[in-house]
Every structure is written in C-alpha cells, then in structure tokens.
Amino acid sequence: MDAHVSPSRVAGRARAPPSKSYTHRAILAAGYGEGTTVTGPLDSADPRATGRAVEAFGGRVSWGDDAVAVDGFGGRPATPEDVIDCANSGTTMRLVAAAAGLTEGLAVLTGDGSLRSRPQGPLLDAVEQLGGRAESTRRNGRAPLVVGDTMAGGDVAIPGDVSSQFVTALLMAGAVTESGVEIELETDLKSAPYVEITREVLADFGVDAERTDAGFRVPGGQTYAADEYAVPGDFSSISYLLAAGAVAGEPGESVVVEGARPSAQGDSAVVDVLDRMGADVDWDREAGEIAVRGSALAGVEVDVGDTPDLLPTIAVLGAVADGETRIGNAEHVRYKETDRVAAMAESLEALGASVTEERDALTVHGGDSELSGATVRGRGDHRLVMALTVAGLVAEGETTVAGAEHVDVSFPGFFEAMADLGADVSVE
Numbered sequence: 001m002d003a004h005v006s007p008s009r010v011a012g013r014a015r016a017p018p019s020k021s022y023t024h025r026a027i028l029a030a031g032y033g034e035g036t037t038v039t040g041p042l043d044s045a046d047p048r049a050t051g052r053a054v055e056a057f058g059g060r061v062s063w064g065d066d067a068v069a070v071d072g073f074g075g076r077p078a079t080p081e082d083v084i085d086c087a088n089s090g091t092t093m094r095l096v097a098a099a100a101g102l103t104e105g106l107a108v109l110t111g112d113g114s115l116r117s118r119p120q121g122p123l124l125d126a127v128e129q130l131g132g133r134a135e136s137t138r139r140n141g142r143a144p145l146v147v148g149d150t151m152a153g154g155d156v157a158i159p160g161d162v163s164s165q166f167v168t169a170l171l172m173a174g175a176v177t178e179s180g181v182e183i184e185l186e187t188d189l190k191s192a193p194y195v196e197i198t199r200e201v202l203a204d205f206g207v208d209a210e211r212t213d214a215g216f217r218v219p220g221g222q223t224y225a226a227d228e229y230a231v232p233g234d235f236s237s238i239s240y241l242l243a244a245g246a247v248a249g250e251p252g253e254s255v256v257v258e259g260a261r262p263s264a265q266g267d268s269a270v271v272d273v274l275d276r277m278g279a280d281v282d283w284d285r286e287a288g289e290i291a292v293r294g295s296a297l298a299g300v301e302v303d304v305g306d307t308p309d310l311l312p313t314i315a316v317l318g319a320v321a322d323g324e325t326r327i328g329n330a331e332h333v334r335y336k337e338t339d340r341v342a343a344m345a346e347s348l349e350a351l352g353a354s355v356t357e358e359r360d361a362l363t364v365h366g367g368d369s370e371l372s373g374a375t376v377r378g379r380g381d382h383r384l385v386m387a388l389t390v391a392g393l394v395a396e397g398e399t400t401v402a403g404a405e406h407v408d409v410s411f412p413g414f415f416e417a418m419a420d421l422g423a424d425v426s427v428e
Helices: 020-032 045-056 090-100 121-129 165-174 192-204 235-248 266-276 308-320 331-335 340-350 382-392 404-409 414-420
Strands: 002-006 012-015 035-039 060-063 067-071 106-110 133-136 145-148 154-158 181-185 215-218 228-230 254-258 280-284 289-293 301-303 324-328 354-358 361-365 375-377 399-402 424-427
Touching: 002 382, 012 414, 020 035, 020 045, 020 067, 020 090, 020 165, 020 192, 020 228, 020 235, 045 060, 045 067, 045 090, 045 404, 090 106, 090 121, 090 145, 090 165, 121 133, 121 145, 121 154, 121 165, 154 165, 165 181, 165 192, 165 215, 192 266, 235 254, 235 266, 235 289, 235 308, 235 382, 235 414, 266 280, 266 308, 308 324, 308 331, 308 340, 308 361, 308 382, 331 340, 340 354, 340 361, 340 375, 340 382, 382 399, 382 404, 382 414, 404 414, 414 424
Parallel strands: 012 254, 035 228, 154 181, 301 324, 375 399
Antiparallel strands: 002 399, 002 424, 035 067, 060 067, 106 145, 133 145, 181 215, 254 289, 280 289, 324 361, 354 361
16 A cells, blocks of 8 residues: 655644553553453554464453453463464564463464564573573574473573563563562663653552662562553654654644653653754643644754664654754664664655665755655555655655555554645555
C-alpha cells in the first residue's frame, strides 16, 4: 500500500494514540498477575503479539473497544503447546523470551524476516546465567529461539548498549523468580527512559524494582496485582504530529495534540528538541495538550542515546531547518525494524536533502537541502513511513511512501489524523 502526499498546510486538533511501550508492558504485567483490565490500550499488531504470547503461557486475553481484559497465568507461565509467533514485534520477543525462561519445558519463539535478523544474544546469555536454557536455533544469537528450563534468578551481567529491552525483560520475569534478579550493566545503558517506563508500570502493579550503582535489582517472590491499568498517550507517535505542525503549520493557527500527559517516556524530549530548534511550542502538562505553530527552524545537535525512536522525526526536521542538525549517539538505532540511520539517509537524499551518514551519527545539512517529491520506501518500518509522510508535506510535488500499511504497528489512524489536520494525503 502506498501513501501519496502533496504540499499542505495543517492546523487543528489531534489525539495521540496510546503508548505502544506502555501497552506491551501492561499486557504482560497483567499476564504475570491474576486478572487486570487494561484501559485505553494501543490495539495494533505488536501489542496483539504480546497478548498472544500471554495466551500461549496459559492466560486469556480479550480485546474490547477501548480495553483489553487479561486473565493472567499467576506468575507461572505454562509451557506453550505451539510456537510463539512474535510477528514483527521486537518488544514482544524480548519481553516474552525472559518469561519463557520461567517455563518448566521449552518455548520456541520466532517472527518475520525482519525480527529474525535482530540481535537477541545478550538476553539468551542472561537467561542461561540465571539458570535457564536459552539458545538460537541457528546459533547466531537471532530467532528462532528456544527458551525454558525454569530460570531461577540470581546475579547477571549484560551489556547496556544493545537494547534496554533486555533489562526490561529480566526485571519483569525476575520479580516472580525465587531469588530475584540483580543486573550488572557491563556498558552504559542506551534508551534508559524505557527502563523507567518499565519501573513505572511495575510499581503500578505492586512490584518493586530499583536502581543500583551497577545497574538494577528486582527482589523475587513478588506478585503482580492491579484491577485496572490506564495506558498513557504515546510520545513517539506525538512526535510526527508536532513535526507536521512545526514544518507545515497554517500561518496564525496551531496544531494541538491531546493525550500528552507527563510520564516516564523519554520521547517527550521531542518538545525540547522543537523548542531548541526555534519552534513555537507550548506543553500544558496539566491538561495533557501540546500546541505547536509553523515556525522557522534552526539546526541543532541531538543525542538520541535515550530516544532512538525520535531519529526519523528529527532527521526530517533537520531537512527543513536552516543549518546543520547532527543526530549523534545513534549506532543502536541501526538495530530497529530496519537500519534507521541508513534508511533515513537514503530516503532524505532521494527527496533532495543533503546528509552525511556516520556509523554513530546522521547529519542533515538543512541549508543545502531543497525537498522535492519522490518515491521512498518505508522498509517495513512504521516510524520511517510516518516521518517521510511529514517530509512530503513540505516537498515540492507529490511524495509517494511505499509500505504505508506499516503505520498499523503503532498508529493505526495516522493517515486519517493527518487528513483531519488538512494534509493532502491519500492511501491506496
């Protein structure tokens, strides 16, 4: 499916979709418990994959119009009767792999071609350090994975610069082990705010997890319990709406994004990035609303060590801004649904932007860029599709973004929301 975008001006109100990160964690936390209603969840492909995993472990998951009812497996996941297909969801695979380590038997986890290319080795090593069995069927640290044999807990050392999801997975599973889990980080932790999201969700389910000088600790023998859990809005998705307002806002009017209440989400940093670039942006935290107007932007330097999902958005902002925008500390962004550093460099160049790609950085030379419509590929990555759609609002002529259906992973109503704001966008 292709999205066709023409130059447009946008204004009006839009509501942020629910957070994918919180939805994943809430569904699995509810699975570890006895019974929870998760309200306002993101109902999309990735959280549904996590829900299927909870069912594979013996729970029941029922999706409604604006809630998902979870009858959990009480902290003791059963050995699945079939392979767990995580589809394209890296979060599902990593969080579920640690849960699978608690089963008495063995669980087999797989996914699509993209997911089977993503590194899982440090998490497999961690499960084995904690007394479980964990291996890659291809012996390359990538799915399909075989995990189980009743992981007992204990001390574990893992790198922090591959994925914070490894830490999240071990904290969530460690809470129901006999010994608990103490994690020593061998390298600096990337995407650290995502672990704070995890700790926030755990606390809401009555589970304690704490920082230590060396990493993190979660005591064992804990119980997950919450009658109801409300999912906040998603700042990764909010970033595209705000970027659209900043680069293509109707003169004298605002784009207002609802559902932006404060939380542990690191991607709320997009508000600060826009402010530093010179955007007219205001966040009413009490009301949970962010307003942004079309603005003349200037290039800045941004460290995305903690906010890898913002790289595509910031790269598009940089292509419109005056001067250089350097996005650094970005090597881990290459290990997402696709290599987002290389993909954004190639796509922006196809649209007429001047970019410099390094292993750990992407520099966009806004002053040397003049965007023109072209056909660009979404590469099966929802974040690329949405960011490139925003670029199409200010490119001369029509921009075609191939693979538009992948927005369903995190923002199923993205194109409708853009059209409601006035964007000239069609999908076919």
